Every structure is written in C-alpha cells, then in structure tokens.
Amino acid sequence: MNLELILFILLASVAAVSSIVMITRKNAVISAVFLVLNFFALAGLYLLLNAQFIAVVQVIVYTGAIMVLFLFVLMLLNTESEHKLFVDKRAIKFFAILISAFVFVQLAYLIFFGKPSRTLTPDEVASVNAGTIQTIGQQLYTNYIIPFEVAGFLLLAATIGALVLAKKKFE
Amino acid sequence: MILDYIPIFLVIIVSIIFGAVVIFSSTLFGPQRPTKIKLMPYESGKNPVGTTHERISIKYYLVTMMFIIFDIEVVYVYPWAVEFKKLFGEHGIFAFIPMLIFLVVLELGFLYLYAKGGLKWD
Amino acid sequence: MPQNNYEYFLLMPQIIIAVGIVLSVLIEITTKKSEQILPWFSIAMFFGTAFYSVFNINQNFVLFSGMIEVGGKPAIFNFIFNIGAALVVLSSIDYLKKYGTYYGEYYILIQSSVLGMMVMSGAKDILMIFMGLELMSICFYVLAGINRKKLSANEASMKYFLLGAFATGFIVYGIALLYGATGTTSIQNLVENFVTYSSNIIFVLGFVFFLIGFSFKIAAVPFHMWVPDVYQGSATTVTSLMSTTGKAAAFSVLIIVLTAVFTFNAPNVFRPYFATISALSMLFGSIVAISQTNLKRMLAYSSISHAGYMAIGLAAGNMFSVAGIIFYLAAYAFMNIGAFTIISIVEGEDDSRTDFDSFSGLNDKSPVLAATMALFMFALAGIPPLAGFFGKYYVFIAAIQSKLTWLAILGVLSSVISVYFYIRVVVVMYFREASEDFKINISPYSLIAVVIAAFFILVFGILPDTLMNVILSALP
Numbered sequence: 001m002n003l004e005l006i007l008f009i010l011l012a013s014v015a016a017v018s019s020i021v022m023i024t025r026k027n028a029v030i031s032a033v034f035l036v037l038n039f040f041a042l043a044g045l046y047l048l049l050n051a052q053f054i055a056v057v058q059v060i061v062y063t064g065a066i067m068v069l070f071l072f073v074l075m076l077l078n079t080e081s082e083h084k085l086f087v088d089k090r091a092i093k094f095f096a097i098l099i100s101a102f103v104f105v106q107l108a109y110l111i112f113f114g115k116p117s118r119t120l121t122p123d124e125v126a127s128v129n130a131g132t133i134q135t136i137g138q139q140l141y142t143n144y145i146i147p148f149e150v151a152g153f154l155l156l157a158a159t160i161g162a163l164v165l166a167k168k169k170f171e
Numbered sequence: 172m173i174l175d176y177i178p179i180f181l182v183i184i185v186s187i188i189f190g191a192v193v194i195f196s197s198t199l200f201g202p203q204r205p206t207k208i209k210l211m212p213y214e215s216g217k218n219p220v221g222t223t224h225e226r227i228s229i230k231y232y233l234v235t236m237m238f239i240i241f242d243i244e245v246v247y248v249y250p251w252a253v254e255f256k257k258l259f260g261e262h263g264i265f266a267f268i269p270m271l272i273f274l275v276v277l278e279l280g281f282l283y284l285y286a287k288g289g290l291k292w293d
Numbered sequence: 294m295p296q297n298n299y300e301y302f303l304l305m306p307q308i309i310i311a312v313g314i315v316l317s318v319l320i321e322i323t324t325k326k327s328e329q330i331l332p333w334f335s336i337a338m339f340f341g342t343a344f345y346s347v348f349n350i351n352q353n354f355v356l357f358s359g360m361i362e363v364g365g366k367p368a369i370f371n372f373i374f375n376i377g378a379a380l381v382v383l384s385s386i387d388y389l390k391k392y393g394t395y396y397g398e399y400y401i402l403i404q405s406s407v408l409g410m411m412v413m414s415g416a417k418d419i420l421m422i423f424m425g426l427e428l429m430s431i432c433f434y435v436l437a438g439i440n441r442k443k444l445s446a447n448e449a450s451m452k453y454f455l456l457g458a459f460a461t462g463f464i465v466y467g468i469a470l471l472y473g474a475t476g477t478t479s480i481q482n483l484v485e486n487f488v489t490y491s492s493n494i495i496f497v498l499g500f501v502f503f504l505i506g507f508s509f510k511i512a513a514v515p516f517h518m519w520v521p522d523v524y525q526g527s528a529t530t531v532t533s534l535m536s537t538t539g540k541a542a543a544f545s546v547l548i549i550v551l552t553a554v555f556t557f558n559a560p561n562v563f564r565p566y567f568a569t570i571s572a573l574s575m576l577f578g579s580i581v582a583i584s585q586t587n588l589k590r591m592l593a594y595s596s597i598s599h600a601g602y603m604a605i606g607l608a609a610g611n612m613f614s615v616a617g618i619i620f621y622l623a624a625y626a627f628m629n630i631g632a633f634t635i636i637s638i639v640e641g642e643d644d645s646r647t648d649f650d651s652f653s654g655l656n657d658k659s660p661v662l663a664a665t666m667a668l669f670m671f672a673l674a675g676i677p678p679l680a681g682f683f684g685k686y687y688v689f690i691a692a693i694q695s696k697l698t699w700l701a702i703l704g705v706l707s708s709v710i711s712v713y714f715y716i717r718v719v720v721v722m723y724f725r726e727a728s729e730d731f732k733i734n735i736s737p738y739s740l741i742a743v744v745i746a747a748f749f750i751l752v753f754g755i756l757p758d759t760l761m762n763v764i765l766s767a768l769p
Contacts, residue, residue: 003173003174004173007173047173047176048173053250056246056249057246060242060245060246060249061239061242061243061246064242065238065239065242065243066239068235068238068239069235069236069239072231072232072235075226076226076232077226133249133250133253133254134250134253134254134257136250137250137251137253137254137257137258138254138257138258140247140250140251141250141251141254141258141266141269141270142258142262145269148247148269148273149269149272149273149276151247151273152272152273152276152277153276155240155243155244155276155277155280156276156277156279156280158240159237159240159277159280159281159283159284160280160283162233162236162237162240163233163283163284163287163289166232166233166236167233167287167288167289169288170287
C-alpha cells in the first residue's frame with residue numbers, strides 16, 4: 001500500500017462520514033459545518049488527482065464564500081417550516097431516496113463496469129500536468145484571454161445587480 | 172509528488188491541534204464548580220423564551236455577496252501570479268495588460284459599491 | 294494572445310461597448326444626474342456600434358486564437374442587438390419615471406447585457422457562449438426585478454432567475470458532456486467532426502442537454518412556463534428587450550453550434566427535436582394567446598409561438614433557413630419593440646392599463662399610436678407586405694425545401710389562428726368606444742422609437758430582398 005492509497009482511503013472516509021453526519025443533523029448550522037469538512041476532504045481528493053487548481057478553488061470559493069452565504073441564508077430562513085416540508089412529507093423523502101439511489105447505481109455502474117468511450121492516449125505526463133496551476137495560467141492568459149475579460153464584466157454586472165436588488169435604501 | 176504537500180498538511184494538522192488544545196485545556200485545567208444558576212443562558216436571571224432558531228435580519232447580506240464576487244476575482248488572479256514570470260518572459264507587457272484591465276473593471280465595481288453606500292449599515 | 298495588434302481594431306464593436314460600460318459606471322459614480330446623461334450616452338454608443346458592425350460586414354475574421362468571430366453573421370446580429378437596445382433605451386427615458394425606477398444603473402445593465410449578446414453571437418468557443426450567456430442572463434434577472442417595490446416585478450425576477458439558473462445548469466451539464474466526448478471546447482473542431490461525433494451517445498446526449506437549456510432561453514414549449522409571468526411582471530421596456538434581443542442571442546448560439554448542419558450539409562440529427570418543439574410552440578402559443586385579456590401576456594404567448602416559427606428554420610437546417618431565421622429575428626425585434634413601446638406609452642402607474650379595455654377607442658385618443666399599433670399587429674400576424682410576413686415566408690420555404698412540408702402547413706395554420714388575437718387589438722382600438730377615461734401623455738422619445746421601428750418594418754416588408762441579400766452575402 002503506497003502513501004497515496006492510504007491518503008485516499010483516509011480522505012474518502014472523512015468525506016463519506018461527514019456527508020452522512022451532515023444530512024442526519026437536526027440543526028442546519030451544524031450540517032453546514034460538516035459540509036465544510038466534506039469540502040475540505042474533497043479538496044484533498046482533488047490534490048491526490050493532481051488537480052491543484054480545482055483543490056484551491058474548492059477551498060477558496062466553496063468552503064470560503066459559498067458556505068458563508070449558506071449560513072446567512074440559514075439565519076434568514078425559518079428553519080421550522082423547512083423541517084415541516086422535508087420531514088413530514090413522505091412523498092418528498094421517497095423521491096429523494098429514489099433519485100439518490102439512481103445516481104448511486106449510475107456511478108457504481110460507471111466505476112465498475114463502464115469503459116472509456118474514447119480511447120485516451122496514454123500520455124501520462126500531459127494528463128498529470130493538465131490540472132496544475134501552471135497549465136491553467138498558461139492557457140487562461142494566452143488563448144482564453146477574451147473569456148477572461150468577459151468574466152471581469154460579468155463580475156461588474158453582478159456587483160451592480162446585487163446592489164440594485166439587495167441594498168436596503170436605494171435611490 | 173504528493174510529498175510536495177507535506178508543509179500544507181503540517182499547517183493544517185498544527186492548526187487543528189492548536190485549536191483543540193485551546194478549547195479543551197480550559198475545561199481540563201480550569202476549576203469547575205457548576206451550579207444551576209451559573210448554567211442558565213443569561214446570568215441576569217432572565218428566563219429565555221422561545222427557540223433560538225429565529226429569523227435574523229442580516230445587515231451584512233450585501234457584504235457577503237460582494238465577498239463572493241471578490242473571492243472569485245482572487246481565483247482569477249491566483250494562476251496569473253503563479254505564472255507571471257513565464258508569461259512576462261514570453262509576451263512582455265501583454266502578460267500584464269489583460270490583468271490590469273480585469274482588475275480595473277472589478278475595482279470600478281468596488282468604487283461603485285463604495286460610492287453608493289453599499290458597505291454602510293442601514 | 295492576438296496574432297498582431299490589428300486584431301484589436303477588428304474587435305472594435307465589443308471594445309466600444311466594453312469601454313462604454315466602464316465610462317457609464319464612472320459617470321454613475323461621479324455625477325448625481327446620471328439618469329439624464331446615461332440614456333443619451335447609451336444610444337450614441339449603440340447606434341455607433343450598430344453602424345460600425347454593418348459597415349464592416351465584409352471583414353470576416355476569427356480572432357484571438359479561435360475565440361471570437363467578427364464581421365459576417367455576427368455583424369448582422371450585432372446590428373439587431375444594438376438597434377434593438379437603442380430603441381429600448383429611447384422608449385425607457387420617460388417610462389422609467391412613470392415606473393418608479395429612475396436609476397442610471399438601468400442603462401448600465403442594458404449595456405452589459407448587450408455586451409453579453411455580442412459575445413454570444415461571435416462565439417467560436419463553447420466557453421465564450423457560456424460567458425456571454427451568463428453576462429446577458431444576469432443583467433436580465435436584475436432588470437426584470439429592478440422595481441423592488443412591485444410584487445409582480447419581484448415575482449418575475451425570482452421566477453426568471455430560478456428557471457434561468459435551472460436552464461443554465463442544463464447547458465453546463467451539456468457542455469461538460471460535449472467536452473468529455475470531444476476533448477475540446479472549440480466550435481471549429483465540433484463543426485469539422487460533427488458527423489463522426491454524431492454516432493457517440495455521450496456527444497448526442499450532451500448536445501441535447503445544451504439544446505434543452507437554450508430552448509428555455511428562446512421560450513419554446515415545453516420549456517416556456519416562465520414566459521407569461523416574467524413578461525407580464527417586468528417593466529414593459531425590459532420585456533421588449535428580453536423578448537427580442539435575448540431571443541436573437543439564443544438563436545445566434547443555436548445557429549453557431551449547428552453550423553455543420555447548415556453550412557456543410559451534415560445530417561441534421563436533431564431535426565426531430567426541433568420539429569417537435571417548433572410544432573408545440575406554434576400551436577400552444579397561438580391557441581393560448583386567444584384567451585388572454587392582458588396585452589403583455591398576450592404578447593408573451595405570441596412570443597412563444599414566434600419562437601416556434603423560428604425553430605422551423607432550425608429543423609429545416611439548410612443555408613436558406615439560417616438566412617430566414619436571421620431575417621425573422623430582425624423583423625421580430627422591430628415589431629415587438631414597437632408593440633411593447635406603445636404599451637409602455639399607454640400604461641399607467643402600478644401596471645394598470647395594459648389590458649384590452651384600456652386600448653379600446655385608442656384611435657380617438659391618439660390616431661398615431663393606434664395606426665402604428667395596428668401596423669405592428671398586422672406585421673406580427675404576418676400580413677403582407679410587412680416584414681413579419683417575409684420572415685415567416687422565408688422560414689416556411691426553407692422547411693419545404695427540406696421536405697418538412699407538414700411543419701410548414703402547421704406553421705401556416707397557427708399563423709391563421711394567431712391572426713384572430715392580433716386583429717382583435719386593432720378592432721378594439723378602432724371600432725369600440727373608450728371604456729376608460731384617461732389622458733395619454735405621449736413621450737416624444739418613445740414616439741421616435743415607435744416611428745423608427747415602424748420605418749424598419751415597412752422597409753423590410755417592401756424591400757425584403759435588400760436585407761435578404763445582405764444576410765446571404767454575410768453567410769459563408
């Protein structure tokens with residue numbers, strides 16, 4: 001057993017356990033904190049796959065920004081009524097289990113029985129380097145310069161839009 | 172390969188240990204003589220009413236949304252900072268200008284936010 | 294990285310709008326009267342970009358390492374977007390005071406959405422399509438709910454956002470599958486190897502997801518459920534922008550990703566899909582519109598059925614049908630913006646006076662408005678010699694060329710049904726006594742927008758070959 005396999009088992013079990021704990025908690029805030037742990041474990045798994053950039057984005061954006069937004073929404077919402085919707089209605093529970101079972105079977109099939117539809121060239125060096133920050137930097141600031149600038153304007157529009165819609169005293 | 176990340180793992184482990192030590196050492200070493208009155212939520216003697224899961228008006232909701240936007244900006248700047256030396260060697264000033272435009276556009280959004288009082292408590 | 298500095302000059306339309314947005318935000322920050330300066334600034338910018346695009350229609354190049362195309366087909370789309378946005382801005386100047394959102398941000402958001410559309414129409418990479426789509430959609434979500442005190446506007450914004458985000462989810466999933474199947478996001482590669490990829494189930498699945506997402510954006514049945522509430526709830530001028538230029542942008546993307554089918558005669562694998570949604574949209578839109586009493590809602594259903602007519606062109610899938618769709622989109626933009634502008638003139642405060650009763654006897658109150666509204670209604674119904682007729686005509690001809698006669702017959706049938714509710718507006722305006730007593734304050738700027746729209750409809754209707762030749766010359 002090499003180091004990567006040990007780390008994979010460790011991180012994967014942390015991710016699985018934290019997600020189970022997350023969906024079984026009554027208090028939504030505690031669930032959110034376990035979601036953070038889950039995101040951290042996923043970031044570790046991305047690192048094992050040598051996808052550094054995705055790991056960093058996972059930590060910066062998901063565990064940082066998105067989780068703060070989650071917690072704010074939880075404070076804004078009335079969690080009692082949400083409890084009524086999801087726990088007391090049997091049909092919703094049934095469909096949730098059905099859909100997650102479907103996804104589980106699909107993934108299990110792909111992992112154990114599926115074959116890659118396209119014959120990938122066994123160029124290991126290239127595939128290992130594809131996820132590094134250097135490669136993404138090289139591509140993003142040379143070939144993909146226009147989408148990158150458009151992203152700037154997208155964020156500007158989002159700033160203005162958020163202020164227009166959410167500022168309390170807007171004139 | 173994976174051994175490159177040992178410093179990061181060390182930082183994470185040290186921070187977890189530090190946090191655990193700080194939290195648990197006070198319960199371990201501090202004197203504990205609980206009484207019923209001490210364990211009440213409000214020491215003034217006021218009895219708590221209702222649940223803790225009330226809806227709370229969040230004044231800083233707008234700030235959170237702005238935090239997300241500028242967080243995503245960081246994601247864009249980060250690979251550029253890592254690759255800057257190489258990009259500058261290959262493209263000269265044109266490695267610098269696109270990021271300048273990007274940042275000017277975004278900081279304009281920040282200026283707008285500031286000028287409109289988006290960071291004020293209201 | 295550009296190959297040489299000349300590429301920056303070729304990208305001028307997009308750069309004008311981008312610099313315009315930056316300057317507009319600066320104006321908004323520094324001055325107190327931005328809402329008086331920005332409309333004129335925007336109009337100058339939009340007209341400048343529109344005419345720059347049209348005059349440089351022959352400068353057809355792919356720039357920035359295969360990212361964006363300028364000239365040719367994108368130039369025509371840029372013309373539609375910019376003229377449409379200019380007319381909408383012109384009609385908003387006085388409307389916004391009445392609507393209670395006299396903000397400068399309104400114009401900045403319109404400019405940003407136009408930039409997003411221009412990125413979409415020139416996209417040569419799927420990432421570009423996605424960035425442009427998001428830029429356009431986010432501005433639309435905000436514009437739909439720009440008046441936060443109105444419940445209907447809030448509802449419209451929320452519904453549009455939730456369903457739009459849902460559709461975007463489909464599109465992203467489709468893009469992921471396309472990337473998984475092809476290993477690249479380049480549209481050039483997608484076009485060249487379209488036939489090979491068509492046998493790959495993952496590719497077809499990804500493409501279908503992509504098409505479903507864009508069917509939301511063009512408002513085709515069965516992905517239309519957001520349309521009536523959003524179009525009715527948002528500000529009338531915003532609706533006219535969303536329903537015309539937004540639809541044109543979504544169609545430009547569909548044309549781009551199906552270039553292999555249109556230009557290189559690849560087998561149209563997705564013909565059953567397009568034929569189904571177009572048949573459903575035409576009939577559903579036309580039939581449900583009959584029972585509407587609110588004019589904005591009626592035009593929303595008519596917008597669904599027009600999406601159906603345009604989708605006939607996608608199902609037909611030949612070069613002539615692309616030209617037909619573009620002609621139709623140009624004509625539709627002017628017809629719809631004109632009709633919505635007249636509604637915005639007649640509309641009172643708090644969403645009142647948008648139903649049929651308020652238009653009764655409009656001829657006595659304002660003959661000009663009644664005459665132009667009648668013109669727009671006839672054009673929307675597709676009565677010759679107005680632009681709407683030739684839009685439908687070209688698309689139907691293309692369908693018959695591709696042996697889709699049944700779809701063309703359904704289209705004609707649904708046009709006949711739709712004549713009923715369009716003509717009803719005309720009948721109400723001319724032959725019924727005014728049931729409500731109110732005075733219409735005709736805004737001169739809105740009237741100019743109406744006249745320009747009417748002018749273009751007449752020109753495109755009387756001289757359809759002029760526009761058609763321009764479009765055909767722009768297509769490769």
